[in-house]
Amino acid sequence: MAAVEFAYKEQAVLLGRHSLVGIVTRPPPAQQKDAPAVVILNTGIVHRVGHHRMYVSLARELAKSGHTVLRFDFAGIGDSKPRNDSTSPLLASLSDIREVLDTLEKAHEVKKFILVGLCSGADHAALYTHADSRVVGLVLMDPTLPPTLRYYIHYVMQRLKNIRNWISVATGRSGLLRLASAHVINRVRPKTQIEGLNLQNLRFSSYLPQCYRSAAVRGVRMLAVFTSVSVRHTYKQQMLDAFPEASAGGTLRLEFFPESDHLFSGVRERSRLLTVICDWLDSR
Amino acid sequence: MNPLFIGTAERRLFGLYEPAASSRGKPRAAVLCYPWGMEYIYAHRSMRQLASRLAAAGFHTLRFDYFGTGDSSGEMDQANLVGSNSDVEAAIEALKDIAGTSKVVLIGLRVGANIAANVATRHKSEVEALVLWDPIVSGEHYVGTLQEGSDVSDDVLREIRSLDLPSSLAGIPERSMVLVTERLPSHEQLGMPVEFVPAACPWVEAITISGALPVPAMQRIEEWLR
Numbered sequence: 172m173a174a175v176e177f178a179y180k181e182q183a184v185l186l187g188r189h190s191l192v193g194i195v196t197r198p199p200p201a202q203q204k205d206a207p208a209v210v211i212l213n214t215g216i217v218h219r220v221g222h223h224r225m226y227v228s229l230a231r232e233l234a235k236s237g238h239t240v241l242r243f244d245f246a247g248i249g250d251s252k253p254r255n256d257s258t259s260p261l262l263a264s265l266s267d268i269r270e271v272l273d274t275l276e277k278a279h280e281v282k283k284f285i286l287v288g289l290c291s292g293a294d295h296a297a298l299y300t301h302a303d304s305r306v307v308g309l310v311l312m313d314p315t316l317p318p319t320l321r322y323y324i325h326y327v328m329q330r331l332k333n334i335r336n337w338i339s340v341a342t343g344r345s346g347l348l349r350l351a352s353a354h355v356i357n358r359v360r361p362k363t364q365i366e367g368l369n370l371q372n373l374r375f376s377s378y379l380p381q382c383y384r385s386a387a388v389r390g391v392r393m394l395a396v397f398t399s400v401s402v403r404h405t406y407k408q409q410m411l412d413a414f415p416e417a418s419a420g421g422t423l424r425l426e427f428f429p430e431s432d433h434l435f436s437g438v439r440e441r442s443r444l445l446t447v448i449c450d451w452l453d454s455r
Numbered sequence: 456m457n458p459l460f461i462g463t464a465e466r467r468l469f470g471l472y473e474p475a476a477s478s479r480g481k482p483r484a485a486v487l488c489y490p491w492g493m494e495y496i497y498a499h500r501s502m503r504q505l506a507s508r509l510a511a512a513g514f515h516t517l518r519f520d521y522f523g524t525g526d527s528s529g530e531m532d533q534a535n536l537v538g539s540n541s542d543v544e545a546a547i548e549a550l551k552d553i554a555g556t557s558k559v560v561l562i563g564l565r566v567g568a569n570i571a572a573n574v575a576t577r578h579k580s581e582v583e584a585l586v587l588w589d590p591i592v593s594g595e596h597y598v599g600t601l602q603e604g605s606d607v608s609d610d611v612l613r614e615i616r617s618l619d620l621p622s623s624l625a626g627i628p629e630r631s632m633v634l635v636t637e638r639l640p641s642h643e644q645l646g647m648p649v650e651f652v653p654a655a656c657p658w659v660e661a662i663t664i665s666g667a668l669p670v671p672a673m674q675r676i677e678e679w680l681r
Binding site: 181183184185190192194215216217218219220222223224227228249250252438 | 456458459460467469471493496499500503524525526528530531606663664
């Protein structure tokens with residue numbers, strides 16, 4: 172009987188000390204590329220499938236073109252058990268990534284990795300890369316960007332169009348005032364270490380630019396994707412202004428999806444996103 | 456918790472099996488049927504919690520993704536209600552085999568409840584009890600709540616439109632419960648008692664993001680099954 176051909180194979184796995192639940196998607200042995208393994212991180216509290224099953228589709232497409240892909244749940248998310256220690260959520264997630272890469276390295280003999288994340292997943296990926304030279308690529312969808320001068324100008328211009336924002340400023344309830352005061356406080360007392368950081372105060376931290384800088388210095392390739400709807404991103408070049416070193420080595424590529432919402436809910440945008448990521452991965 | 460694949464090579468279904476924590480008395484087993492679409496995404500945490508509670512209460516539990524959804528094989532455009540019904544049948548067979556029981560409890564949330572009701576009607580001898588948690592009363596009304604531009608095909612929309620809970624209830628097992636966390640006028644058409652439990656609606660994005668869990672509803676299900 173002839174062997175059944177398959178485009179990819181999926182295996183359910185438990186990873187590391189905390190038995191994190193994941194799915195490994197592998198290409199057929201004949202098509203396996205000598206390429207970094209791709210690891211897809213959770214978006215917020217949504218489990219490894221992703222919104223609109225986006226990460227399942229992405230993993231399968233990448234496996235069809237020769238990549239080994241892992242989707243997994245951080246401890247306490249999806250099907251993975253919560254941790255029973257007092258580690259902060261951010262440090263716990265970064266520790267989970269390390270455990271997962273260690274496990275993959277042993278089980279699949281891969282030495283290099285590409286991390287993929289949307290929103291909080293993108294931030295986890297960027298922060299983690301700083302401390303692990305095995306990560307050679309990042310796919311960051313709507314990552315956190317620090318506010319730049321031009322960002323503030325755009326922000327103010329947009330809000331001046333609405334009379335309700337004038338009232339908010341006059342009554343001290345303006346989001347801009349809160350933003351500016353947070354910016355000033357974080358300038359006076361900058362967070363230069365990961366301790367004490369969380370995803371909420373990340374945008375003002377000087378630790379985040381450090382992470383992008385060290386990734387760029389190491390030659391980590393980056394694909395940064397931005398959608399239209401974001402209160403943290405108001406113009407196309409904001410990433411270049413916020414992290415000038417990230418683009419200095421020519422390793423950063425920017426892609427824009429002006430028609431898409433943050434979760435890539437539209438079928439057409441999602442399909443284009445998959446194509447962009449697959450092409451970028453294959454363009455080494 | 457044991458992640459596994461059940462079903463056939465053509466229709467591999469991802470599932471999570473949790474063994475019963477205690478083995479006192481005759482083993483009992485429960486299959487959990489997820490909602491569909493974005494409701495599946497947001498209800499996932501609550502369904503996981505329910506499975507763990509039931510396992511702690513002595514039930515072998517299995518929750519699984521329908522073909523073309525979640526981590527199961529198949530693409531989204533291959534998912535449909537007829538197929539999901541057969542997937543529940545496959546899950547019942549798999550759990551009976553793993554747990555060593557001849558019957559299971561079926562628990563379905565939203566569209567999962569409607570699917571569970573259909574399967575329970577056809578497999579009465581294998582379903583010891585049925586829990587319909589916030590089922591879809593009218594498919595026509597439910598379709599109206601779906602996001603514009605969602606991925607659902609016209610064929611599947613037709614299937615969902617045809618969902619009609621009052622007629623599905625005609626042949627369900629005697630030991631069945633309809634539990635709702637939001638009261639609707641249409642519940643009066645069901646012709647059977649509907650138990651209202653004030654609790655968070657677990658399939659709603661804002662509720663899930665807030666971290667709220669429908670604990671009173673889960674407690675009630677556990678208590679009713681005892």
